[in-house]
Structures are given as structure tokens and as C-alpha cells.
Amino acid sequence: MVKQSPIPLLTDGKRVDGRLPEEHRPVTMQVGVLPNANGSALVAYGNTVVLAAVYGPREPIPRYITVPDKAVVRVRYHMAPFSTDDRKNPAPTRREIEISKVVKQALEAVVFLEQYPKSTIDVFLEVLQADGSTRVTSITAASLALADAGIPMRDLVVGVSVGKINDTVIVDLNKLEDNYGDGDLPIAIAYRNNWVLLMQLDGVWKPSEVKRGLELAFKAAENIYRNMREALKGRYMAVVQQ
Amino acid sequence: MQEPSVSRALVTPGEELGVEEEYLPGDNAYVDSGYVKSMVLGIAEWDRVNHVVNVKPLKLSLIRPGQIVYGKVYYFPSDKVAMVRIFAVQQQDGVRRIQAETGILYVTYASEERLGTIYDAVGLGDLIKARVLSSKPPYHISLRGPSLGVVETKCPQCRAVIVPSSTSGKITCPVCGFVFRRKAAPS
Numbered sequence: 001m002v003k004q005s006p007i008p009l010l011t012d013g014k015r016v017d018g019r020l021p022e023e024h025r026p027v028t029m030q031v032g033v034l035p036n037a038n039g040s041a042l043v044a045y046g047n048t049v050v051l052a053a054v055y056g057p058r059e060p061i062p063r064y065i066t067v068p069d070k071a072v073v074r075v076r077y078h079m080a081p082f083s084t085d086d087r088k089n090p091a092p093t094r095r096e097i098e099i100s101k102v103v104k105q106a107l108e109a110v111v112f113l114e115q116y117p118k119s120t121i122d123v124f125l126e127v128l129q130a131d132g133s134t135r136v137t138s139i140t141a142a143s144l145a146l147a148d149a150g151i152p153m154r155d156l157v158v159g160v161s162v163g164k165i166n167d168t169v170i171v172d173l174n175k176l177e178d179n180y181g182d183g184d185l186p187i188a189i190a191y192r193n194n195w196v197l198l199m200q201l202d203g204v205w206k207p208s209e210v211k212r213g214l215e216l217a218f219k220a221a222e223n224i225y226r227n228m229r230e231a232l233k234g235r236y237m238a239v240v241q242q
Numbered sequence: 243m244q245e246p247s248v249s250r251a252l253v254t255p256g257e258e259l260g261v262e263e264e265y266l267p268g269d270n271a272y273v274d275s276g277y278v279k280s281m282v283l284g285i286a287e288w289d290r291v292n293h294v295v296n297v298k299p300l301k302l303s304l305i306r307p308g309q310i311v312y313g314k315v316y317y318f319p320s321d322k323v324a325m326v327r328i329f330a331v332q333q334q335d336g337v338r339r340i341q342a343e344t345g346i347l348y349v350t351y352a353s354e355e356r357l358g359t360i361y362d363a364v365g366l367g368d369l370i371k372a373r374v375l376s377s378k379p380p381y382h383i384s385l386r387g388p389s390l391g392v393v394e395t396k397c398p399q400c401r402a403v404i405v406p407s408s409t410s411g412k413i414t415c416p417v418c419g420f421v422f423r424r425k426a427a428p429s
Contacts, residue, residue, distance in 0.1 A: 038301070039301070055341065058341050058343065058379075059342075059343050059344055059379045059380070110255075110256075112272075112281060116378070117378045118378045118379050118380075119378065119379060147254060147255050147282075147283045148283065148301075149301060150282055150283060150284075150299045150300060150301030151282070152255070152270065152281035152282050153255035153256065153281065153282070154255070154256055154272075154274070154279075154281075155255060155256035156254060156255060156256060190256070191256075192256045192257070192258075192279075193256070193274075228254075229254050232254050232283055233252050233254070236252060236283065236300050237252060239300060240250075240252045240285055240300075
């Protein structure tokens with residue numbers, strides 16, 4: 001049975017929250033929000049809020065996970081019980097384990113792991129409020145927190161979600177569009193290198209729609225990337241001026 | 243007016259700092275597709291005389307060789323080796339606590355003199371000040387040097403806390419008069 005949205009997702013070219021198809025929700029970022037973490041970031045894509053904390057590089061525990069010539073990245077994506085409308089069981093679900101894995105793989109591609117042999121870099125991602133696109137918001141937050149921790153990276157990673165309502169390709173899905181839309185295409189982009197580090201696809205897409213989705217994702221990533229740089233520079237400009 | 247030979251700016255990871263033909267990548271910089279790029283969030287310094295660009299990271303997150311660290315002896319796997327839990331690092335502006343890392347102290351690095359066993363240099367529970375020798379965990383550490391050694395110990399007989407005041411190899415307990423050996427660092 002096909003799921004039916006309680007309200008139309010697209011009316012006269014406008015989405016449920018009044019945005020245009022290629023319009024991203026407002027993005028806010030804060031860096032260095034947790035004093036005890038080596039690096040941290042709080043990122044919001046509209047009502048979706050993710051807190052990221054990075055600990056390390058540090059000694060791996062348990063020791064058997066140690067790799068002699070490079071660091072090990074561990075990622076824990078978790079949705080807080082209060083982040084959704086109905087209480088979410090805090091135990092890790094299949095979905096959370098999968099997202100942890102794909103975020104880890106996206107981050108591994110940009111971190112200079114060989115700089116820290118026999119070490120581990122732990123990334124904790126806590127979704128505080130979920131309104132769609134949590135995995136891409138988490139990727140942006142994780143990348144900012146890694147940069148804040150002073151970990152050598154090739155680039156900052158930007159997460160953008162693309163979706164489909166009927167034949168219209170849209171950017172940055174909210175919860176309704178995520179649940180009742182016709183497709184979902186989360187993308188992680190190393191913006192300066194033009195690398196796609198994560199690309200998952202749900203639904204039935206024509207090649208032209210995927211192409212259009214990628215175009216829109218790169219366009220949206222430009223703005224988010226600029227926000228990320230401003231957040232990092234804004235946090236540390238005072239230190240530099242001293 | 244003459245242009246300064248070094249210019250600085252705050253840069254983020256992946257930011258282009260120049261082209262390969264003009265600058266060599268120095269610390270925390272790398273070359274990708276002909277561009278010199280920053281690896282870390284930090285202050286880039288363009289040295290126009292030597293044509294090198296370095297990036298000074300804003301956060302140093304790892305113990306490096308040569309650094310002075312503080313730790314606690316927690317285990318002796320044999321009479322030649324002591325395991326140390328490193329919990330603080332000496333920096334220019336003071337001592338900073340870090341997440342605990344493991345240090346290994348081998349008997350040949352425990353003193354300038356030749357020692358029979360590690361027990362002649364450190365005891366269980368001693369707080370020590372040491373120099374880091376290796377670049378990856380577990381860190382090899384050394385007590386060789388006039389300012390390095392045990393900074394706080396306990397009398398093996400009466401358990402009185404003793405802060406050594408001289409670098410001599412023997413410590414006398416001020417409470418019970420018991421004499422024991424340690425590689426002491428003057429407070």
C-alpha cells in the first residue's frame with residue numbers, strides 16, 4: 001500500500017513549509033560548544049538539530065581495534081528519545097547502526113588517518129531534534145567538529161539531502177517530505193574537491209532526475225560550506241587577533 | 243615601504259594556500275592537483291623569502307616526542323618495565339590535563355645511572371615527570387635529565403607522602419626515617 005501524505009506536499013510549485021523546490025532551510029552552526037570534547041559542533045538545518053562531539057586522537061580501547069599504521073575512526077549516530085514526536089527507544093536501531101557506518105566511511109575519506117597510527121578518533125552524533133535529513137545534518141556537524149578538534153583533513157564535508165515529489169526534485173527534505181515523498185537521495189560532498197563521499201538512493205529515479213538532484217545538491221552545498229567556514233573562523237578569530 | 247616577508251591568515255582544512263610552483267608545503271600543508279592546501283584549522287604563514295607555507299594548528303591534540311608529561315605509575319609487567327598513566331602535559335602556559343594515555347618506562351631510560359631493576363627508580367603509585375620519546379601510543383617515556391623523575395611518592399614503610407627535594411638517588415622518610423631509592427626530581 002502506498003503511503004499517503006496527510007497534506008499535499010507540493011502546491012503551485014511550493015512545498016508544505018512554503019519553500020521552493022531548490023530552497024534549503026535556514027542553516028545555523030556553532031563550533032566549540034562542549035568544553036570537555038576535543039572538538040564539537042551544533043548544527044541545525046531548520047528544525048533538525050544535531051550535536052557532534054569529537055574525542056581524540058586517543059588510545060584505542062579496546063586495544064584489539066588498533067591498526068598499526070593508521071587511526072581508526074569510530075562514529076556513533078544516535079537519536080535522542082525526545083527527538084521525535086513519539087518517544088524513540090534509546091537502544092541503537094538497525095537504521096542508526098547503518099547511518100553510523102556510512103557517516104564513518106564518508107569521514108574516513110577526508111581525514112589523514114596515517115598521521116595518527118595506533119590511535120582512535122571517536123565521533124559522537126546526537127540528534128536532539130529530528131525533522132528530516134538527520135544523516136546529512138550529522139555529516140556536516142561531524143565534519144565541523146573534526147575541524148574544530150584540529151584533526152588534519154583534506155576538506156570539509158557538507159551533507160545535503162535531495163528528494164522527489166512526483167516528478168519534482170527538491171532539496172533538503174523535512175519530515176513530511178522524508179516520510180511521504182517519492183524518493184530520497186542523501187549526498188555528502190567534499191566541497192572544494194568536488195568529491196561525492198556518500199550517495200544513497202531510495203525510490204525510483206530517472207537518470208535525468210539523479211543528475212538534477214546532484215546539481216541542486218552541489219548548489220546547496222556552496223552555501224552550507226560558506227556557513228561552515230564562517231562558523232570556524234568566527235569562533236577562532238579572537239584567538240588569532242591576540 | 244618594504245613588504246613583510248611573512249604574512250598570516252586563518253585557514254580551514256582543504257583551503258588553497260598557493261600553487262606548487264610558488265610555495266613548498268611546510269607543516270600541516272599538503273599538495274593536491276598542483277595546489278598547496280591546508281590540512282588543519284590554523285594560522286597559515288606564507289614565508290616569501292624561503293617560499294614555504296606552514297600552518298600552525300590552533301589545537302594540538304596529541305602528545306609529541308620531546309614533550310614533558312606527568313603520569314602515575316600503575317603497573318610493573320616485569321622488574322625492568324613500569325607502566326605509567328599519562329594524565330597531563332606541560333605547555334608554555336602551564337600544565338594541561340589530557341585524556342589518559344599509556345606510557346612505558348624501560349629501566350635503561352629510568353635514570354642516567356645503570357640500575358638493576360625499575361624499582362630503584364620508581365614505585366607503584368608514584369607521580370612522575372617524564373619526557374616523551376615516541377610519537378604514537380603507547381608512548382615510550384624517559385626520566386633521564388636533571389628535572390625529570392619522581393615528583394611525589396609514598397614511604398614504602400609508613401605510607402607518608404613525600405615530595406623529594408633533591409636529585410640524589412636516595413630518599414629518607416621524614417616520618418619514620420626509612421631510606422629507599424628513587425630517581426627523584428627536585429620540586
